[in-house]
Amino acid sequence: ARPVSMVTADGERLEFPCAPGQSVLEAAAAAGAALPASCRQGTCGSCHASVTGGAFDHGPCSPMALPPERREQGEVLLCRTYPQGPLSVALPYESSRILYGGIPRREAVITALETVARETVRLELQLEPDEEAGSGCQFEPGQFMELEVPGTDAKRAYSLANTGNWEGRLEFFIRLRPGGLFSTYLQERARPGERLTAHGPQGAFGLRETGLRPRWFVAGGTGLAPLLSMVRHMAEWQEPQPARLLFGVNEEADVFGLAELDAVAAELPGFRYEVCVWRPGPSWQGQAGTPADRVAELLAATAEKPDIYVCGPPPMVDAVAQAALTAGVPEERVIRERYLPT
Ligand code: FES
The missing domain is CATH 3.40.50.80 (Nucleotide-binding domain of ferredoxin-NADP reductase (FNR) module)
Incomplete structure (x- = not known):
């Protein structure tokens, strides 16, 4: 196994082994640290970070997720990064964005579904109370939830539009895509009262503390x-x-x-x-x-x-x-x- 050493933006260090053929993202999860990620196949860009030392292979990825000029500057997608020896990585987010207990899974009920613009719906969910998390849902603005497409094992990621709250209310604005799995579900089957499974909150996008800068x-x-x-x-x-x-x-x-x-x-x-x-x-x-x-x-x-x-x-x-x-x-x-x- 190859030793990986990571530092978060607030200086927390994580160290774990990465087996041959395992991505850094998978190795971190195996060590109990779920890092911000979504597609896990090099197409969304949400697992990006910078390699600061060591040799590695980088698997294929979409240029939309990681533009070539950022690759040249040392940026990588951790779901596509395979260390060849000891590897050092700088994470662009604070340690609070790492889910050490894994990604929370919550059951929810649809409370509102309405068309708000062409091909755009507003979806509101109410989380069921959870033994560990209680009835609320705390998250940082900018984070997303993954929603399971009922009847499949597919999940789709959508950003939260409201703010963390103690009532367990989640609000999304979703663009309907022709033939999209979740879009088809929303158009054909979703109704208030239907149940969904949500995974999260997750993700590193969020407000930065930079004083009074506009x-x-x-x-x-x-x-x-x-x-x-x-x-x-x-x-x-x-x-x-x-x-x-x-x-x-x-x-x-x-x-x-x-x-x-x-x-x-x-x-x-x-x-x-x-x-x-x-x-x-x-x-x-x-x-x-x-x-x-x-x-x-x-x-x-x-x-x-x-x-x-x-x-x-x-x-x-x-x-x-x-x-x-x-x-x-x-x-x-x-x-x-x-x-x-x-
Ligand atoms: Fe989507 Fe890595 S998780 S690119």
Whole structure:
């Protein structure tokens, strides 16, 4: 076995052996530490980390999950990383994101299911009380749950849009994909009262503590969900950083969540949001264009170098990141979550 040594962003060290043919992600789980991950097959990017020393093989992965230039900078996907000798890894998140008792499994009941925009539904679940976790559900804004597709052994990951609560309430905004397993279930069978199994909360995407630096949130489509959770969290805790949210959609028919964003704006001083419609109709009064164009325009008009949280389809995330880097925002201030269809 090859020794693996990992350090979290807050300096906690984990050491465990990795057997030949075992990925670092699998070896960590075997040692009792479930690291943030979702697809476990190199397509989602949620297990990314940096190798700081040692030799390894990297299995095939989607360039959307790990762009080649990040590979060159030492970034890896831990579900695809096979050590060839002692390996040192830096994890980009704090130790609180590692699930030492494994990934919690909770039973839930659908309490609401409604269409909120074209091909987009809002799903609300109520968790059943659990012996260990009690009746509540605590999670960090930005995290996701994996929902089992009833009648199969498949799971699909969806970001939580609400904030941690003692009532066990979970809210999701889900884009329906033609032929998608969970999408088909939602369209054909899901009804209030139906039961689901949820695994989580999981994931490393989340707010960073960087003092009073302004926070910009940039969403593409249902990538709004985890960012809504973040700004709701800021409103609940009356966090003082100036916050701005850009919500990009293809067409006006794709817009949702405005009542939720208005509610945040009413409670959080210094918060404002705008919707960017890529292909607006003749009656659209708001911003036209992509969120990346708007980010470039806003950054050109200010000396601010904010933290930018961006979530949505990979091309949109990459375009926003590129616009921010071009405007001089340091790489580590662009905090990304890519949504990839399974
Ligand atoms: Fe490794 Fe998805 S869990 S890329």
